[in-house]
Amino acid sequence: MENSKKQLLRHLPKIDEVMNLLEQKGIFSKAPRDIVRTACRTVVDNQRQEIMRREGAGKEMPEPLIDRVAEKVMQVIEDLYTFRLRKVVNATGVILHTNLGRSPLSDDALRRLIDVAGGYSNLEFDLAKGGRGFRYDHVRRILCVLSGAEDALVVNNNAAAVLLVVNTFAEGREVVVSRGELVEIGGEFRIPEVMEKSGAHLREIGTTNRTRLSDYEKVIGSETGLILKVHTSNFKIVGFTEEADLSALVSLGKRYGVPVMNDLGSGCFTELDRYGLEREPTVRDVLKTGVDVITFSGDKLLGGPQAGIILGREDTLLKVKKNPLNRALRIDKLTLAALEATLIQHLQPEKAVIGLRTLKTLTEPLSTVTKRAKKLLSALQKERFEGLSIALKKGTSMAGGGSLPTQEIDTALLSVVSARMSPSALEERLRSLDVPIIARISDDEVLFDLRTIVEEEFIYIREGLKKISSSQGRSL
Numbered sequence: 350m351e352n353s354k355k356q357l358l359r360h361l362p363k364i365d366e367v368m369n370l371l372e373q374k375g376i377f378s379k380a381p382r383d384i385v386r387t388a389c390r391t392v393v394d395n396q397r398q399e400i401m402r403r404e405g406a407g408k409e410m411p412e413p414l415i416d417r418v419a420e421k422v423m424q425v426i427e428d429l430y431t432f433r434l435r436k437v438v439n440a441t442g443v444i445l446h447t448n449l450g451r452s453p454l455s456d457d458a459l460r461r462l463i464d465v466a467g468g469y470s471n472l473e474f475d476l477a478k479g480g481r482g483f484r485y486d487h488v489r490r491i492l493c494v495l496s497g498a499e500d501a502l503v504v505n506n507n508a509a510a511v512l513l514v515v516n517t518f519a520e521g522r523e524v525v526v527s528r529g530e531l532v533e534i535g536g537e538f539r540i541p542e543v544m545e546k547s548g549a550h551l552r553e554i555g556t557t558n559r560t561r562l563s564d565y566e567k568v569i570g571s572e573t574g575l576i577l578k579v580h581t582s583n584f585k586i587v588g589f590t591e592e593a594d595l596s597a598l599v600s601l602g603k604r605y606g607v608p609v610m611n612d613l614g615s616g617c618f619t620e621l622d623r624y625g626l627e628r629e630p631t632v633r634d635v636l637k638t639g640v641d642v643i644t645f646s647g648d649k650l651l652g653g654p655q656a657g658i659i660l661g662r663e664d665t666l667l668k669v670k671k672n673p674l675n676r677a678l679r680i681d682k683l684t685l686a687a688l689e690a691t692l693i694q695h696l697q698p699e700k701a702v703i704g705l706r707t708l709k710t711l712t713e714p715l716s717t718v719t720k721r722a723k724k725l726l727s728a729l730q731k732e733r734f735e736g737l738s739i740a741l742k743k744g745t746s747m748a749g750g751g752s753l754p755t756q757e758i759d760t761a762l763l764s765v766v767s768a769r770m771s772p773s774a775l776e777e778r779l780r781s782l783d784v785p786i787i788a789r790i791s792d793d794e795v796l797f798d799l800r801t802i803v804e805e806e807f808i809y810i811r812e813g814l815k816k817i818s819s820s821q822g823r824s825l
């Protein structure tokens with residue numbers, strides 16, 4: 350080993366020395382001794398490795414002075430006590446953004462979270478009988494009223510709902526599914542893989558673009574446990590296509606005594622066509638076909654917390670409820686509190702499209718979005734950021750979250766161009782703010798889509814750009 354390296358290694362401070370220095374700096378008011386010690390070891394080890402990695406560059410390497418090591422440890426500790434899961438501004442225009450937490454919760458839902466989850470609750474306690482109750486009973490009646498279903502059950506998310514129902518009816522047996530519906534939802538959720546994990550054998554029928562009723566009928570036999578129809582959610586097959594409609598599948602299932610399930614993905618309670626959007630059959634429409642069981646998410650078009658909602662015939666759901674897997678996939682009290690509040694909002698459809706941010710964002714008229722864009726534009730122009738040009742533009746937002754895949758929603762954008770920074774550098778700076786702003790880049794411009802930004806978030810954009818511009822020497 351070169352002498353310079355040996356020298357540097359010799360000068361690495363001892364853990365106890367660093368600990369003493371940090372104690373003087375008052376670190377133990379922030380973190381306990383063992384956490385600080387672990388952080389010290391990590392920092393000193395990293396320094397040692399860095400010295401070893403250097404090749405003949407001993408001179409360039411600053412001495413691992415104790416002050417510098419202590420400073421690094423302080424940073425590590427500071428970082429450890431900082432929230433990783435943080436609020437961000439969704440400027441992408443993707444309304445149900447899977448990576449940004451999908452549906453924001455309503456004020457009503459948040460209040461319920463605090464009220465119910467901050468203390469004890471009757472989560473599994475029957476107040477009338479004074480004995481054990483069932484957690485999913487709290488939302489059973491309201492779900493039945495909203496949908497016309499005979500019975501309801503809620504679990505952790507829709508993936509869990511699919512797994513649970515398929516396992517209940519088809520473990521060790523066959524599930525019949527069209528090849529046109531073997532979808533990947535994103536985040537590695539693939540329908541065929543979930544089927545396999547549920548212990549069912551997938552019986553694929555038809556072709557990618559065409560599956561007929563007769564294709565189902567041909568394979569139904571003593572091994573068939575379930576006929577499954579899956580909402581294709583995030584894509585559409587167009588052109589020369591054919592699929593068996595749900596009513597026909599229901600009749601087929603009845604004829605052969607096989608239950609029929611429909612995984613709806615989004616599951617919509619709102620008549621979206623009233624707001625100029627594509628018609629998406631509502632949950633009530635779907636249940637009218639007589640389908641045995643349907644599943645959908647709580648945090649897609651429903652606009653609530655992550656949850657898997659299972660609706661259907663009473664006898665069918667009784668079997669699902671008895672499945673021991675139900676215990677492993679059960680919904681927690683926070684979700685339940687937020688879900689109940691969200692469902693009560695859906696009892697007043699006109700208010701739901703205002704009170705639930707997902708629905709409000711989806712159905713807001715372009716004129717309102719444009720007005721908001723102009724307001725942000727003028728607020729930003731008042732700041733006179735040097736070197737920054739901002740302009741109002743037209744564009745389209747997307748529903749996202751595997752909902753309404755072909756729906757283009759007109760929107761208003763602000764395009765932001767910096768004289769000093771490339772669009773990708775600006776986009777990165779926006780992402781690294783205390784309240785990160787997640788924007789998209791198109792045609793060499795950073796775009797803020799005002800459909801997914803609310804007025805309360807303007808302050809983060811204004812202050813964020815101020816911070817970026819001041820660290821650039823007042824000019825962007």
Ligand SMILES: *Cc1c(COP(=O)(O)O)cnc(C)c1O
Pocket residue numbers: 506507508509511534538579580581582583612613614615645646647656657750751
């Ligand atoms: C989104 C989706 C799922 C998964 O739902 P999660 O609530 O994310 O678990 C399953 N099936 C379909 C068709 C979907 O669109």
